[in-house]
Amino acid sequence: MTTASTPESAPGAARVGIVMGSDSDWPVMRQAAEALTEFGVPFEADVVSAHRMPHEMIEYGSRAAGRGLQVIIAGAGGAAHLPGMLASVTPLPVIGVPVPLKHLDGLDSLLSIVQMPAGVPVATVAVGNARNAGLLAVRILAATDTALRAKMAAFQESLREQAYAKGERLRA
Numbered sequence: 001m002t003t004a005s006t007p008e009s010a011p012g013a014a015r016v017g018i019v020m021g022s023d024s025d026w027p028v029m030r031q032a033a034e035a036l037t038e039f040g041v042p043f044e045a046d047v048v049s050a051h052r053m054p055h056e057m058i059e060y061g062s063r064a065a066g067r068g069l070q071v072i073i074a075g076a077g078g079a080a081h082l083p084g085m086l087a088s089v090t091p092l093p094v095i096g097v098p099v100p101l102k103h104l105d106g107l108d109s110l111l112s113i114v115q116m117p118a119g120v121p122v123a124t125v126a127v128g129n130a131r132n133a134g135l136l137a138v139r140i141l142a143a144t145d146t147a148l149r150a151k152m153a154a155f156q157e158s159l160r161e162q163a164y165a166k167g168e169r170l171r172a
């Protein structure tokens with residue numbers, strides 16, 4: 001089901017599944033793929049629409065853990081039911097990305113994803129911030145992956161150095 005405009009995968013068996021309701025979400029969702037690529041985390045990317053392909057969506061979520069995926073990143077816009085529905089059929093952590101559409105600035109997407117009932121969590125990032133979804137997936141994996149944790153610590157140090165450099169430019 002991979003679309004022409006999405007990468008099929010990064011090298012290695014996918015640890016993270018990136019899914020989205022439409023290939024029109026890809027310009028936002030590709031930021032998650034880029035973050036995972038930076039950390040060398042293998043992923044797969046696909047279109048799995050909750051409303052247009054409900055049976056495939058349930059199959060994707062039901063089979064994800066058994067196929068070796070460890071985290072799912074799901075993005076959708078508008079009536080964004082994909083992350084929540086996946087979370088209801090998989091024991092894996094699901095990170096939701098509210099994709100902003102033409103109307104309502106993504107508030108509809110955000111509320112559709114974040115307002116989950118108790119017992120079925122979706123870790124929701126800011127509207128359009130798929131990069132943070134990728135970074136959060138890295139952190140989840142890093143909890144049991146010391147090499148990845150070291151990479152994340154180095155990345156965080158680079159953020160600190162960048163912040164210092166900005167301050168130095170102001171003081172100069």
Ligand code: RP5
Pocket residue numbers: 020021022023024025049075076077078079099101
């Ligand atoms: C949602 O509808 C998708 O996730 C996308 O954000 C939005 C529009 O989809 P297209 O009409 O562009 O395919 O389900």
